[in-house]
Amino acid sequence: MIKFSYSLIFIGFFCLFSILGIGEFKLTDGILKKNIYSENHYAVISKLPSVQKMIGQNYSSKISFISDLQSAVNQHNSVLKEQKQWDKVIWTDYTFGVTNGSFTAPNLLYILGFVGLFFIILGVFLIISQEKKSPTGIKNNDIFKKSISSRGILGIILGCFLIIFYIVLYWFPEYLVNWVALVNPISKLLSGNPASQWFLYGLLYTVAIIVMGIRFIIKYRHSKYQQFRTGSVIFFQTTFAFLLPEILMRLNLPYQDLKNIFPLDYTFFFDYKIQEKINSGTFGIFMLGWGIFLFLVGTPLMTYFYGKRWYCSWICGCGGLAETVGDSFRQLSDKSLKSWKIERYTIYGVLVFAGIMTVFTLYSFFTGQSYLLGIPSYEIQKWYGFFIGSIFAGVVGTGFYPLMGNRVWCRFGCPLAAYMGIFQRFKSKFRITVNGGQCISCGNCSTYCEMGIDVRAYAQRGQDVVRASCVGCGVCSAVCPRGVLNLETGSIIVDKF
């Protein structure tokens, strides 16, 4: 049965990947006009002889279509660059839009897509239903014997695949237009707009959290804490992160994930984002106020009472993916003292970077000057987006799940986690309490801590765990065979003794 389920999943993925090779591309003038939103650029590009040659021609190969298109523009640009006519060079990349527009999806695409997704989900649920037959309790048998969950060959392959996926998604999305076409009907249904690569990503992300979240809930069906927080994460991802922004778009309001808090939402104070909100009236102003309130008041207050877990393992999308899809990799985080030292440098480094970037951004917004200290704000934003937003949060953050554990981004990079961590460490009622002297130093808590906290080091000397990085997933408490650990807030009766 298990083998059958895995075969189903494999066939499903095979179907989905085969989609990337089907369908035809045909460029028309209308497509150029629609997707090249700068009129000047449209005028130039549509007149290029090699683009003219492409119009009306049927391409069955995506690769040759993209390369023809790109070489046409590149050729044009290189001539201008030689002549040092920098202002005339077309810096904007229209490849995705034009490729996406030129794509005609055959019915086979939808059939394969539907069948593929169906097989994958069916396979996962068959595995889950097998799981449900087994008795309740901790299910960690063979975790370090399976290749996929112990950095074996399968784990490395999966890691490479995820890394490649993120690289293509961020920098070569034109190669994913087949998948974008697949989800296009859903996008039109929700927001009325055609799908972009980001819609595709959001949908995949949400489905992954739902499916693997259900798996997690069943795996931990003996623990209400685990079930509730996973339910919460699924809810916030499907509504706040996925559906609500699409509906806002439909209502002609700015696209905003209302639970995504600055500085994790690093574009929140970007001038065009602020402008967009101010321009869209009362609700836009509310969104702006809500975001500022969450950052300045809501986050510190909630962290004071409940620890940063209120966000990291109950609401956050990154945390949601880590806790559900990444659950099988939590044991791969490094617990050494050295990694703790590195973690503190990198995470607060990112926080400082985000802070500096925002100072530049706001300076430019209020003064209208694009330079501060001779550095253009736009450049800093671009660097941050590239290094932190894309490479760190995406490629490394998720791609490295099977290699470095499921919380690489949350532990080493997330500026919001860093910000909340300061409150959690110095001013919070939350801590993991240790039950007397009952620890047997078995190490399950440390092994399964996704944040790489050496929980045992605290437990075996009876010391409460107060750590900036703890996201309060509660797994240490669940896997402890002696019931030694508990997540607690507020005074407990013991304090009186």
Added chain:
Amino acid sequence: MSELKHIVIIGNGIAGVTAARNIRKLSDHKITLISSESEYFFSRTALMYVYMGHQKLEHLKPYEDFFWTKNRIDLLKKHVEKVDISTKNLLFSDGQTLHYDTLIFATGSRYRWHDAVPKDTLGVQGLYSLQDLEKLEEISPKIKKAVIVGGGLIGVELAEMLHSRDIEVTILVRESGFWGNVLPQEEAKLVTKHIESRGAKILLNSEIERVTTKVLDSKNLSPNPSAIKSIITKKGEILDCDFLGLTIGVEPQKDLAAAAGIETNRGILVNDCLETSVKDIFAIGDCSELRNPTKGRKATEPIWYTGKMMGETVAESICQKSKKYNPGIFFNSAKFFDLEYQTYGDIQPILAENESSFYWENSQEEKCLRINYCTQDEAVIGFNVFGIRFRQVVCQQWIAEKRTLSYVIEHLEEANFDPEFFKNCQSEIVAEYNFKFPEKTIKLKKNSGFWRTIFG
């Protein structure tokens, strides 16, 4: 501080390591920690998790390798052959010697062999050391049917381990319920039922009469002349098996001390300050036997926590002034497959004359609570709790303060250590109390987590 001494500890288990760590905290003495089992300290209790694939061996090390050099604790992976108490020298199996000023035996224990089984039978072993685990790992692929004799904590661990590899497991238990020499009947029954529900068979009131073995052919590379074939119980049942797990208890490793001329009985005899019959030589942990154990406690307690406490005491004795070992109010905990167990204070399998017992059970959810108390003044003396987590400090405080049963039941919420959102059984327990004692009805003191977080 007195002059610096060379303190040598034989055994790097929890007792020896705790002693070494605490001696370092209190002094600058030279410390050498010797073990022939492993280079670094590891958690013995977690060996099962390595076998089941929950962890790797490296995860069992509670301290990173740099810890020992940083704390100037010299590690020596050698086997001590002989102790010469007159010259204060150790002789190692490689012929080298080491001088000590103070010696601590923390040699632990070993599993007891069953008299009915011929020594060196292939497929028969207990589980105590790293080497035992390696041996088990090696033969596991060949095991289809296993019998475990002895219904105790290691017995159930071994059963869970083998069960995780789809090996058919039967446990022979001498008593009428699992761990019946420690647990009262109801709890023993609950545990028995739980283990059976997880897929291991249990034969109660059963003991080994004899075993049959098969002679291994000459091509067999193992040093064992024969392998286990079946066991025959005293009732005459024949159980075929290719593995026999011996978990009928452990016995102190006292041979090295006995050979050196140190007084021993079951274990290495020690006084209240954990000193042996020879000056400057101490014994702690599983290997020791107290000459005058505290009332209600055993002379030898092969328990992790006892070893830890003895290690702390001996460190003070050596570095400061002689300190009497005081184990405090007893506590212990365990996990039977998925069933968690904690105990505080004194709960015997059979009630003493002046004792009464309050027992509540929710058998569907596999939870139970027993509170034993003095019949006369209702002062609580012990807790047994299954499927619910209780706070050690609170329970011990209640016992020390001689709180009455009704007080304890009323304030049960204070003892609860379950994770947030877990189903609360306190009201069920109070209802049980009120049912049993209708004349003195009590009400649960509520203690909402939410308000405690906001205002606490």
